[in-house]
Structure formats: structure tokens, C-alpha cells
Amino acid sequence: MNANFLSPEELEQIGFASMGRDVRISRQALFFAPERIRIGNNIRIDSFCILSAGEPGLYVGRNVHVSAYTSILGRSAVCIGDFATISVRCSIFSSNDDYTGETMTNPTVPAEFRGATNAPVHIEQHAILGAGTVVLPGVRVGESAAIGAGSLLKVDVPPFRIAAGVPARLLGHRSRRHRLLAEELLRRAHQRAQ
16 A cells, blocks of 8 residues: 555544545545544545534545545535545535624634534535635535636536636536446446456
8 A cells, every 4th residue: 555545454543434445545634523424435535635524424425536635624514425526725614604794703702703604515426626616605516517626616506517717607518428437437346346
């Protein structure tokens, strides 16, 4: 095994709620509340990622890549579907402070003085977040949607759509060919397992 990734014994010691097979996690990744994090098969989490699970938990499906410097933070649930790609320096927030000035901000302030928004985030299967994408609480990125680099997602993106910008807006439709390739990949993996 590559020395940059944790050994199976080290992975077991983290104490994830569940963990699949063929999981590669960088030695430089950080996990908060790992007992609320479920990780599927064939996962790669790169260096300097921070995954922090709120009370409802964090789920990472199978064949997911979480690229370097990605942060997943907040008090609500985050679900990342099978075959999703989270590119470098993405930030996924299931909680966000109120910036209007009507309330105070930051976690050093008691909750009664804050107006934070907490809402689940769903990155559905085969979705891809381009480098530097920011996803705000309550957003659902539909299956097979593609988000351009540097985008800010404040609202849902429908399945098979391409979106980009600050804030992100719909730009077009994504090909469905990748879904056929995924079916072939799974078929071959099933044959090898028999």
C-alpha cells in the first residue's frame, strides 16, 4: 500500500460508523465525529480534506473521490452518492451563518444570538463538482449533474444539467454515456468477484 494512505489497521482505528472495501484515505485528512461517517467501497479521500459530521451524519457512497483540500462541514446531514466526484478545494456546508447583520455569527457565540441555517445537502450519484465549488445548506445536486469550477450553489441543480457561475445558473445538459460506462464497470467487477 502507498505510504501516503492509511493502512487498513489505521483506517479501522478511526472509528467510522461503517467502511467498505478498497478505501484509500490520505494520512493528512481530518475527520470529526467519525462515528457518524459512513463510507462505501472504492473510496479515495486525498490530503488536507476535512470531513466533519453533524448529528444526522455524513454518507459517502461507493466509487467516490474527494479531492485535496475539500471541506465538508455543518450540523445537518450530507449525502454523497455513488460515483460522485468532489474536485479539489470544494466546500460543502450543511450549516451557514446569517450574513444580514440581524444576528451574530460564528460558533463562539451562543445559539440564541445566532441565525444559522442548517439544512441537508445531497450530491447525488454521478454528480461532479468542479474545483473550488461552494455548496450551501439545503442544496441538492441532481444525479449526473456537472458543476463548473469556482461555482456557488445556492439552489438545487436538476439531474443531468450543467451549471456554473456565482451564483450558479443552468448552462446545458450532460451526456448520459457515463452511465453506460458505469454499468459496464460494475458488470466487470461483479464477474471478477465470482
